[in-house]
Amino acid sequence: NHGISIPQLSVRENVAATERLPEIYAGAVSDGRVAFRRREDGGYTLAPPGAPELFVGPDAFRALPHYLTQLRADPFGQRLHPFAPKGFPDAWTTKRRWQADTPSPFEAMRILNPAPNMAKIRRLLRDFSAMFPDLGPIKLKSAWAGMIDTMPDIVPVVDTVAALPGLTIGTGMSGHGFGIGPGMGRVLARLATGQSAGHDLTRFRLARFTDGSPMILGPNV
Secondary structure (H helix, E strand, O other), rough: OOOOOOOOOOEEEEEEEEEOOOOOOOOOOOOOOOEEEEOOOOOOOEOOOOOEEEOOOOHHHHHHHHHHHHHOOOOOOEEEEEOOOOOOOOOOOOOOOOOOOOOOHHHHHHOOOOOOOOOHHHHHHHHHHHHHHHOOOOOOEEEEEEEEEEEOOOOOOOEEEEOOOOOOEEEEEOOOOOHHHHHHHHHHHHHOOOOOOOOOOOHHHHHHHOOOOOOOOOOOO
């Protein structure tokens, strides 16, 4: 709405929790089909290790040139849906412009809580059961989903914007946000209060998408 262009998209990831099962391994494991970790309630958290779901909308088309490097590196790394539910990021009907005295899209949808893809959840349970047939029947306790903000190079944007003084951007964590949250919070707090970040933020600058820099993919966890 303020004319700041960021080639960020959002993808849906699906997660399941099983009922209590015998312990296989106390840590976290990922193979080509299932990522899992032990839960304190005795069950397991299951998630697909790749292929997030992208709801195609106007931003996906606008940002496509920036994502070509990522698409070439992993052309089947995501599942495409033709449209997002109403009010979701990049839904065809989500407003991109609004007046200051009218409700914004963020007011229309305060909590973004996507429904899980139950076909994927059922596949997760089948794959987990096939990996460990001695466990017996795998019962689903709960399932949920979340939208992950992602960037063309899988690297966040952490920057200030000269065109809009006072704006500090910290977005596009690309799935890393939970792990790097404490450190990133300190960096963003310093930027917002006019202090030195204490780190070289060149890799995280917003201008890398417009200054002709080559698109170098970051680590994808």
